[in-house]
Amino acid sequence: MDEIDRNLVIALQENGAAGLAELSKVAGLSVSATAERVKRLEERGVIRGWRIDLDPASAGCPLLAFVFVAMRPGRDDAAFLKAMKRQEAVLECHTVTGPWCYLLKLRLADIPALEAFVSEEVRTQPGVERTETILAIASPKETAILPVAEASEE
Numbered sequence: 001m002d003e004i005d006r007n008l009v010i011a012l013q014e015n016g017a018a019g020l021a022e023l024s025k026v027a028g029l030s031v032s033a034t035a036e037r038v039k040r041l042e043e044r045g046v047i048r049g050w051r052i053d054l055d056p057a058s059a060g061c062p063l064l065a066f067v068f069v070a071m072r073p074g075r076d077d078a079a080f081l082k083a084m085k086r087q088e089a090v091l092e093c094h095t096v097t098g099p100w101c102y103l104l105k106l107r108l109a110d111i112p113a114l115e116a117f118v119s120e121e122v123r124t125q126p127g128v129e130r131t132e133t134i135l136a137i138a139s140p141k142e143t144a145i146l147p148v149a150e151a152s153e154e
Contacts, residue, residue: 001046003151004029008037009046013145016050053144061089061107064136065114067122068100075127077101083125089117100132 001009004027011018011026018026024034041047056062071077084093084104092105104122108114114133122131 001149001151005037005041005046006148006151008034009041010148012038012047013148016052056107060109063106063108063110063114064139064142065106065108066134066136067104067106067118068096068132068134069102069104069122070099070129070131071101071127072129077127080125080127083121087117087121089113089121 007026008023011023015022020031020035020038023038024031027034027037029037038047056064069080071080080102081093084090084102089106089108090104091107092103094103094105095101096103106114106117108117114135118131118133122128
């Protein structure tokens, strides 16, 4: 990614609805050249999709929880991972180091919904040995904006 691409992805992370005219000023290119750059970033998989940033409370899921999951030794995690990918409440699923196998980031309506989800959707999966749930009391910073690496020579 060169400096122009880097500037474009930074600008798009800050405002995904920015028009090509605005982006062309950031890139220092014509509108058509900027459009071609954005298209190439999509084709290369640098830009994976276009989304909006919703307020969780307004969307009906103000509760933020993290669930650590430990699997039984010798298990096949494919079914667990497939099940977690299907769940809307699971925003992120990470393989982690230490005594746990996975870390789930969940957004739900309330404590009863969290309790039901962990009991019915997580603990019932084949191979799940134990879980630990942590609630976020507040989120002083929560972002999907990535720190984009310095431009590389191409």
